[in-house]
Amino acid sequence: MNLTVLGSTGSIGTQTLDVARERGWTVGVLAAGRNLELLAQQVAEWQPAVVSVDNSVYAQALARFSVQFPDIKIIADPTEAATLPANVVVNAMSGLPGLAPTRAALEAGRAVALATKEAMVTAADLIWAAAARGGGRVVPIDSEHTGVYQCLTGEALSDVAEVILTASGGPFRDGPDDLSGVTPQQALKHPSWSMGQKITIDSATLMNKGLEVMECASLYGLPLSQVGVVVHPQSLMHAAVRFRDGSLKAQFGPADMRLAIAYAIDAAPDGMTRPGDVRAARRGTEVGGHLGWPLRGTWEFREPDHARFPCLGLAYRAGEAGGLLPAALNAADEVAVPAFLAGQIGFTDIPRLIERVLDETPAGVLTWDTLEQAQTWATARAHELVKGGLNR
Numbered sequence: 045m046n047l048t049v050l051g052s053t054g055s056i057g058t059q060t061l062d063v064a065r066e067r068g069w070t071v072g073v074l075a076a077g078r079n080l081e082l083l084a085q086q087v088a089e090w091q092p093a094v095v096s097v098d099n100s101v102y103a104q105a106l107a108r109f110s111v112q113f114p115d116i117k118i119i120a121d122p123t124e125a126a127t128l129p130a131n132v133v134v135n136a137m138s139g140l141p142g143l144a145p146t147r148a149a150l151e152a153g154r155a156v157a158l159a160t161k162e163a164m165v166t167a168a169d170l171i172w173a174a175a176a177r178g179g180g181r182v183v184p185i186d187s188e189h190t191g192v193y194q195c196l197t198g199e200a201l202s203d204v205a206e207v208i209l210t211a212s213g214g215p216f217r218d219g220p221d222d223l224s225g226v227t228p229q230q231a232l233k234h235p236s237w238s239m240g241q242k243i244t245i246d247s248a249t250l251m252n253k254g255l256e257v258m259e260c261a262s263l264y265g266l267p268l269s270q271v272g273v274v275v276h277p278q279s280l281m282h283a284a285v286r287f288r289d290g291s292l293k294a295q296f297g298p299a300d301m302r303l304a305i306a307y308a309i310d311a312a313p314d315g316m317t318r319p320g321d322v323r324a325a326r327r328g329t330e331v332g333g334h335l336g337w338p339l340r341g342t343w344e345f346r347e348p349d350h351a352r353f354p355c356l357g358l359a360y361r362a363g364e365a366g367g368l369l370p371a372a373l374n375a376a377d378e379v380a381v382p383a384f385l386a387g388q389i390g391f392t393d394i395p396r397l398i399e400r401v402l403d404e405t406p407a408g409v410l411t412w413d414t415l416e417q418a419q420t421w422a423t424a425r426a427h428e429l430v431k432g433g434l435n436r
């Protein structure tokens with residue numbers, strides 16, 4: 045197996061390389077942003093043919109890497125990197141910059157193990173059209189979505205009554221009732237998972253679960269009304285599918301992203317070409333441990349608290365409206381989270397800001413052009429609201 049890893053220096057990217065090391069896979073292309081220290085170590089270990097870096101550090105990377113690694117081609121273009129030959133392209137770039145590489149990889153016929161949830165959240169129809177045009181395939185990387193994939197394998201979508209995604213509930217699931225004074229340090233203490241900063245804050249607001257609900261509906265061709273959320277603090281059950289005959293199939297596993305990453309890469313070469321086109325995957329060997337058997341302890345399942353975590357409801361609202369609202373929601377969140385981390389807005393301002401942007405987003409038909417315009421508009425509007433203390 046030869047991989048391209050986009051976002052190799054991030055949380056999912058480094059765990060992808062852990063899996064590749066355990067499995068004995070090779071890595072032909074690495075793409076990162078600005079963390080040249082870590083990237084240099086990765087290049088020394090994996091000896092890829094091509095390395096991409098963020099434009100802002102290209103000159104620095106060229107000066108440094110072309111001496112250290114004279115045979116390696118250095119570019120500043122993750123989209124080009126995504127199209128290069130590979131058995132699987134792992135896209136672990138965070139946020140909107142990950143969209144163009146996803147599109148390009150699928151149009152080039154690549155099998156994509158997709159962590160960048162923003163692609164399916166904001167542009168599902170366009171992403172599936174790109175896959176259809178180029179012959180690309182998709183398997184998601186996320187514990188919940190690979191969980192759903194496993195539950196749906198061998199089943200007919202018409203038999204599905206509901207898909208259920210679990211949420212740990214984040215650091216504030218048991219309080220305080222008033223979240224207006226919580227600090228970034230408190231919000232970054234995730235109870236179950238170790239992840240990048242953006243997704244950790246999204247887990248604390250439940251926006252991450254909202255994005256996952258939208259992503260799930262887009263991946264498996266289901267209406268949002270058939271995608272539910274349950275809070276499960278133990279983070280051992282990742283997803284379940286309830287069928288029309290009354291039975292329930294659930295997927296359990298340790299809270300370790302390496303399992304979801306390995307499963308997605310194993311499954312990607314035979315992955316989905318259209319929503320819900322789930323094929324049986326050939327599983328590889330164990331990575332990162334397994335759940336002990338017999339299972340012990342108490343497992344809880346509760347309804348999410350929509351009043352304390354309004355981001356979840358906002359995501360359902362944007363997903364149901366469709367068009368450009370999911371892109372506006374995502375862009376507003378991408379401004380709100382760093383603003384909260386920088387102390388510019390409070391925790392409860394995050395949903396307030398997103399709601400304001402959603403209220404003002406013009407209706408429109410989704411195309412690559414309108415998507416970009418909507419993102420640019422929503423980003424600018426969210427920055428204005430941050431600057432104006434949400435009063436403008």
Ligand SMILES: NC(=O)c1ccc[n+]([C@@H]2O[C@H](COP(=O)([O-])OP(=O)(O)OC[C@H]3O[C@@H](n4cnc5c(N)ncnc54)[C@H](OP(=O)(O)O)[C@@H]3O)[C@@H](O)[C@H]2O)c1
Pocket residue numbers: 050051052053054055056057075076077078079080096097098099122136137138139141159160161162185186187237238239240241242243301
């Ligand atoms: N973390 C998890 O457990 C988890 C679970 C499920 C889904 N996801 C999803 O996976 C995605 C990645 O999450 P993460 O937590 O791994 O994020 P992260 O730790 O912030 O990593 C983001 C990666 O993107 C890279 N990047 C930034 N600009 C780039 C560019 N121009 N070209 C190529 N790479 C660039 C960063 O590079 P530098 O650091 O070098 O700047 C970094 O390697 C997100 O969409 C997230 O929602 C994450």
